[in-house]
Amino acid sequence: xxxxxxxxxxxxADPDVPLIRIVREFDAPRExxxxxxxxxxxxxxxxxxxxxxxxIDRWDCRTGGSWRYVSVHEGQEYGFYGSFHEVRxxxxxxxxxxxxxxxxxxxxxxxxxxxxxxxxxxLTATSxxxxxxxxxxxxxxxxxxxxxxxxxxLDELLARG
Amino acid sequence: xxxxxxxxxxxxADPDVPLIRIVREFDAPRExxxxxxxxxxxxxxxxxxxxxxxxIDRWDCRTGGSWRYVSVHEGQEYGFYGSFHEVRxxxxxxxxxxxxxxxxxxxxxxxxxxxxxxxxxxLTATSxxxxxxxxxxxxxxxxxxxxxxxxxxLDELLARG
Numbered sequence: 001x002x003x004x005x006x007x008x009x010x011x012x013a014d015p016d017v018p019l020i021r022i023v024r025e026f027d028a029p030r031e032x033x034x035x036x037x038x039x040x041x042x043x044x045x046x047x048x049x050x051x052x053x054x055x056i057d058r059w060d061c062r063t064g065g066s067w068r069y070v071s072v073h074e075g076q077e078y079g080f081y082g083s084f085h086e087v088r089x090x091x092x093x094x095x096x097x098x099x100x101x102x103x104x105x106x107x108x109x110x111x112x113x114x115x116x117x118x119x120x121x122x123l124t125a126t127s128x129x130x131x132x133x134x135x136x137x138x139x140x141x142x143x144x145x146x147x148x149x150x151x152x153x154l155d156e157l158l159a160r161g
Numbered sequence: 162x163x164x165x166x167x168x169x170x171x172x173x174a175d176p177d178v179p180l181i182r183i184v185r186e187f188d189a190p191r192e193x194x195x196x197x198x199x200x201x202x203x204x205x206x207x208x209x210x211x212x213x214x215x216x217i218d219r220w221d222c223r224t225g226g227s228w229r230y231v232s233v234h235e236g237q238e239y240g241f242y243g244s245f246h247e248v249r250x251x252x253x254x255x256x257x258x259x260x261x262x263x264x265x266x267x268x269x270x271x272x273x274x275x276x277x278x279x280x281x282x283x284l285t286a287t288s289x290x291x292x293x294x295x296x297x298x299x300x301x302x303x304x305x306x307x308x309x310x311x312x313x314x315l316d317e318l319l320a321r322g
Binding site: 016018063064081083084096131 | 177178179180224225226227242243244245246247255257259267269271287289291292293
């Protein structure tokens, strides 16, 4: 059972521009990984660290759509929102991202899914912001816990088919 | 008549991140400059160089809305589209921007309007992309013609009240 092996996402800071790049592989076809990003009832199940519950207000995952969700951690609510700039089925999602606790911050995010054979998929997610300070503060915030626990939950969701 | 003086927008390349910054002042209150960016029939009248006609397909300028327009130059059509991440009346518009001729390119744009007294407004527009090469190619493309002619048309529109 390959899916029991713990995998870490590769998280790197771009040397030239204020961008974070996350690469992670999944034992599931691209269509399934894509669907887990576009259907709100699936997204709510895996996104973020294990310590939070997600409540999705809207998730209109199509070119020109918008989204908002709330993560609940020990009774505290944290809101996030943005818009879907472009959605190409099974291939690409380009979206914006703001944490409502920092309302003047915004990231431009790009998710690319590649078929790497054998029913497996490589996900590459980039997040671009307008300052190295902001990017590096986010990297130092412990964000890798949410990324890795979220993708482990996504592994589990995909394994359930 | 102050409005007959030709003004150039100040267009600068950020030294640290792949961002362009445009600063321009207008002899009109913030509410009027904002409305000229949000009402599609006004936007169509001033956006871009004098040599083009704009046809707006959609311009839903609110948080979570989307937009698309076509510029017609000598019979050729050039399409542009994106989404409105956030719109704060009279203050701020954050949006995405793609030229359909380069469908994998996307910019994150931020428009800030400041009241500088005397019924005048300072507009600061930034455009962030993910590479210096892309940013510098855009700066070298003659984009300042479209920016300056567009803002001259906007001066004229604002002067008509």
